[in-house]
Amino acid sequence: MAVYTEISDDELASFVATYAIGSIVGCKGIAEGVENSNFLLQTTQGPFILTLYERRVNPADLPFFVGLMEHLARSGVRCPVPLTDKDGQALKTLCGKPAAIVSFLQGMWPRKIAPWHCGELGKAQAQMHLAGMSCDMRRDNSLSVAGWRDLYGRIAKDAAENVETGLHASLARELDFLEGAWPQLTPQAALPAGIVHADLFPDNVFFLNNACSGLIDFYFACTDFLAYDLAICMNAWCFEPDGDFNATKAHRLLASYESVRPLEPAEKAALPLLARGAAMRFLLTRLYDWVNTPPGAMVKPKDPREYLRKLAFHRGVNSIAAYGLS
Amino acid sequence: MAVYTEISDDELASFVATYAIGSIVGCKGIAEGVENSNFLLQTTQGPFILTLYERRVNPADLPFFVGLMEHLARSGVRCPVPLTDKDGQALKTLCGKPAAIVSFLQGMWPRKIAPWHCGELGKAQAQMHLAGMSCDMRRDNSLSVAGWRDLYGRIAKDAAENVETGLHASLARELDFLEGAWPQLTPQAALPAGIVHADLFPDNVFFLNNACSGLIDFYFACTDFLAYDLAICMNAWCFEPDGDFNATKAHRLLASYESVRPLEPAEKAALPLLARGAAMRFLLTRLYDWVNTPPGAMVKPKDPREYLRKLAFHRGVNSIAAYGLS
Numbered sequence: 001m002a003v004y005t006e007i008s009d010d011e012l013a014s015f016v017a018t019y020a021i022g023s024i025v026g027c028k029g030i031a032e033g034v035e036n037s038n039f040l041l042q043t044t045q046g047p048f049i050l051t052l053y054e055r056r057v058n059p060a061d062l063p064f065f066v067g068l069m070e071h072l073a074r075s076g077v078r079c080p081v082p083l084t085d086k087d088g089q090a091l092k093t094l095c096g097k098p099a100a101i102v103s104f105l106q107g108m109w110p111r112k113i114a115p116w117h118c119g120e121l122g123k124a125q126a127q128m129h130l131a132g133m134s135c136d137m138r139r140d141n142s143l144s145v146a147g148w149r150d151l152y153g154r155i156a157k158d159a160a161e162n163v164e165t166g167l168h169a170s171l172a173r174e175l176d177f178l179e180g181a182w183p184q185l186t187p188q189a190a191l192p193a194g195i196v197h198a199d200l201f202p203d204n205v206f207f208l209n210n211a212c213s214g215l216i217d218f219y220f221a222c223t224d225f226l227a228y229d230l231a232i233c234m235n236a237w238c239f240e241p242d243g244d245f246n247a248t249k250a251h252r253l254l255a256s257y258e259s260v261r262p263l264e265p266a267e268k269a270a271l272p273l274l275a276r277g278a279a280m281r282f283l284l285t286r287l288y289d290w291v292n293t294p295p296g297a298m299v300k301p302k303d304p305r306e307y308l309r310k311l312a313f314h315r316g317v318n319s320i321a322a323y324g325l326s
Numbered sequence: 327m328a329v330y331t332e333i334s335d336d337e338l339a340s341f342v343a344t345y346a347i348g349s350i351v352g353c354k355g356i357a358e359g360v361e362n363s364n365f366l367l368q369t370t371q372g373p374f375i376l377t378l379y380e381r382r383v384n385p386a387d388l389p390f391f392v393g394l395m396e397h398l399a400r401s402g403v404r405c406p407v408p409l410t411d412k413d414g415q416a417l418k419t420l421c422g423k424p425a426a427i428v429s430f431l432q433g434m435w436p437r438k439i440a441p442w443h444c445g446e447l448g449k450a451q452a453q454m455h456l457a458g459m460s461c462d463m464r465r466d467n468s469l470s471v472a473g474w475r476d477l478y479g480r481i482a483k484d485a486a487e488n489v490e491t492g493l494h495a496s497l498a499r500e501l502d503f504l505e506g507a508w509p510q511l512t513p514q515a516a517l518p519a520g521i522v523h524a525d526l527f528p529d530n531v532f533f534l535n536n537a538c539s540g541l542i543d544f545y546f547a548c549t550d551f552l553a554y555d556l557a558i559c560m561n562a563w564c565f566e567p568d569g570d571f572n573a574t575k576a577h578r579l580l581a582s583y584e585s586v587r588p589l590e591p592a593e594k595a596a597l598p599l600l601a602r603g604a605a606m607r608f609l610l611t612r613l614y615d616w617v618n619t620p621p622g623a624m625v626k627p628k629d630p631r632e633y634l635r636k637l638a639f640h641r642g643v644n645s646i647a648a649y650g651l652s
Contacts, residue, residue, distance in 0.1 A: 003357040008437040009533070025432040025534065026373075028366055031329040031355030040354055040366050042373060042432075047352075106351040106368075111334040207335070208351065 003029035005037045005052050005095050015094050018085040019101060021045050032203060035219060040104075047104040049080060052097045057219055059098050064139045065218050066090050066100060068132075068195065075131035078124075078214030080105050107206025107213030118237050118249040120212035121205055122256030125197070125233060128215060129226045130261055132195030141198060141222035143281055145182040148175055151284045159291035163304060171284075174311070178277050183270060185224065190266040196229035197221055201236045227267040230257055231274035234323065235282065235310050243309045251324025268320045275323075276314040283307035329355035331363045331378045331421050341420050344411040345427060347371050358529060361545060366430075373430040375406060378423045383545055385424050390465045391544050392416050392426060394458075394521065401457035404450075404540030406431050433532025433539030444563050444575040446538035447531055448582030451523070451559060454541060455552045456587055458521030467524060467548035469607055471508040474501055477610045485617035489630060497610075500637070504603050509596065511550065516592040522555035523547055527562045553593040556583055557600035560649065561608065561636050569635045577650025594646045601649075602640040609633035 007015075007027070016024050022044035030038040030049075037052040053062060066082045070090070073081040080102035082090040092099050110117050141147075152175055160168040183191055197204070199220040206213045230253070238249040257263070263271075286304035293301045317323070333341075333353070342350050348370035356364040356375075363378040379388060392408045396416070399407040406428035408416040418425050436443050467473075478501055486494040509517055523530070525546040532539045556579070564575040583589070589597075612630035619627045643649070 006437055009434050010438070012434070023535075024434065026430065027434050029357035030366075031357040042430075047368060047373065104352070104368075108335055108338070108350065108353050111332055112336070209349075 003031075003037045003039070004054050005097060007039070007052075007095055011095060015092070015099070016041070016043065016101075018087070018092070019083055020086055021048060021083065021101070033217070041101065048083070049102050049104055050094075050099065051102065052094060052099045054097065057098075061139060061219075062091050062098055062100075064137050065221060067137055068135060068218055068221055069102065071135045071137075072128060072131050072218075075134065077128050077131045078105065078212075079128075079218070080214075080216055105206055105214045105216055107208040109203045109205060110207055111202075113202060113237055113249065115246075115249050115252045116210070117202075117205075117207065117212075118233075118253040119256040120207065121200070121233060121237060122230075122253045122258075123260050124205065124212045124215060125200060125229060126257045126260035128197060129194055129229065135195055138195075138223040139221065141196075141224045143198070143220070143285065144185075144222075144224055144228075145178055145277060148178070148280060148284055151288055155284070155288055155291055160287065163287065163290065164308065167308075174280060178273075178280060181273055182277060183225070189225070191225045191227060191270055192264065192267065193223060193225050195221060196224045196226060198224065198229060198232065200229065200233050225267075225270075225274065226261075227263065227271060228274045228278060230254070230263075231271060231278040232281075234271075234275050235278050235307070238323075239306075239310055239313075243306070245313050245322075247322070247324040249324075254320075254323060254325045268325070271320050271323065272314055272317040275317070276311060279307050279311035279314055283311055329357075329363045329365070330380050331423060333365070333378075333421055337421060341418070341425070342367070342369065342427075344413070344418070345409055346412060347374060347409065347427070359543070367427065374409070375428050375430055376420075376425065377428065378420060378425045380423065383424075387465060387545075388417050388424055388426075390463050391547060393463055394461060394544055394547055395428065397461045397463075398454060398457050398544075401460065403454050403457045404431065404538075405454075405544070406540075406542055431532055431540045431542055433534040435529045435531060436533055437528075439528060439563055439575065441572075441575050441578045442536070443528075443531075443533065443538075444559075444579040445582040446533065447526070447559060447563060448556075448579040448584075449586050450531065450538045450541060451526060451555060452583045452586035454523060455520055455555065461521055464521075464549040465547065467522075467550045469524070469546070469611065470511075470548075470550055470554075471504055471603060474504070474606060474610055477614055481610070481614055481617055486613065489613065489616065490634065493634075500606060504599075504606060507599055508603060509551070515551070517551045517553060517596055518590065518593065519549060519551050521547060522550045522552060524550065524555060524558065526555065526559050551593075551596075551600065552587075553589065553597060554600045554604060556580070556589075557597060557604040558607075560597075560601050561604050561633070564649075565632075565636060565639075569632070571639050571648075573648070573650040580646075580649060580651045594651070597646050597649065598640055598643040601643070602637060605633050605637035605640055609637055 026042035028040050035056045036054050039050040041048045041050045069082055072079050083101045084090045157168045204217045234250055238246050240246055286302050289301040290304050350369055352368035354366050361382045362380050365376040367374045367376045395408055398405050409427045410416045483494045530543040560576055564572050566572055612628050615627040616630050
């Protein structure tokens, strides 16, 4: 679940009254999401999403996230749009925490991924990448290669060994390799960079009437290689529940992405490395949560072994052909 | 949280298509509630609540619950109304579980109880009791006096002693007393009986614009003494967070109830006993959950000590004057 903060009726009524969105007819905590408290707010003008930003989000990053959603929405990307109050403010405070109301994005995230979902995703992600080009904000990706060593250091050796024998040492070797091979994120980089979502898992992509209806949850968005974002999606969307890689899904994802923004040769060549890094990033955060979450916690950590298998797959890939692209 | 079942998009679309409520524009799991999986379903016709009945609910009881909500709504009680599908069915199956869609009840439950909330509650409960009189269904209350001994027997002595030294023996003495003193629920009973909600805690009572907008969650409703329902509310609404009894709130509750359905002298005389029994009922179920819930469970059990203190208070009451009524 993800409701960490209880909002009193009086506090909520005062808060909503600062917006021109009618009066409250209901407000229910949403069971999804892990980072923040989300509420489905019904007013006389319809549904909205109210988010309270909890401790995992750095308040200093909020102007970037809110500004990005505004920029993307203005550029035609379907995503939640932050509402401004009667004083023009989008970022506010409720129950002592940063808070915002965003528009309700229609659609549902897919529980069972079909190849056509991957096709729709590819187009939507490429559109988002293009729209991000005209955004002049930037935010470092603290969960890219420079951050992995620190994350690794915070995972106790014994705990890692409990997950899989030899894991602690093999992660160190993988880190050494990735730190050596990873491309530099500089203005002269061979790989195009820009604003990426960095967390486009199925629960952040909505569909309606057999089409993607929009993207949500931009709270990991940052400046990084565009193809790295695609590599994250390959990990998140193109493996079957039994662990097998589905090249048909990857083909649909990449080909549809290319129908909107063709990949450069350097990006295609780097994709196996980027996919390996993306698997490492989610393996490390899941492993960290797995070994550091107390047993009674509200949010159950996800099994890190899933990403261990994905990492092993990408280690065996040496050309984009394995991903279904010629 | 309370989403135990993940519904796939295809299953949901097929399910909703059997109703004449438009097409789906969103469906989000609701973080509240403990017994069932609840979803806020948005369609082109507005918001609805979708409930999947989980294992704690006996499927044989569902026709009673659904029929009761229909009866109450027809009688003017504000509560969720079960929708019927194109074949006239209200109780259906989704993901292999019993399921129903009910109307969206406007309002929010109060996080901080003020005396006026208790006044509104009293009126709404009395109206519900009167409306229930014309309902010809009945359902035994398995959590009334006849069920307490069994519940007590399923709480290990050691576990009870861990909560409070001497608790196991003192509960046995309390049970002996209540079983001896409790009135018989027969057609000749001195106390009026009928359909009661039996779980009217603040999270089941909605308010909007300073008035009660309706009651929800009828899944403990049963046939019992009407004044016992009121006794449950006294326990749930009239104690302060620090444990003190607030006679002003109790007065508002009882006086407002009486403005709609005056209490008979026998009911007033029985109220301290019924309140003691109501405290015992919630003490026993909370204690049972407290000692039997595994540490990693999704729903955190509530501390039973709260009801231990309430029980002690009612044991010291010998007339309704303590509840603010002359």
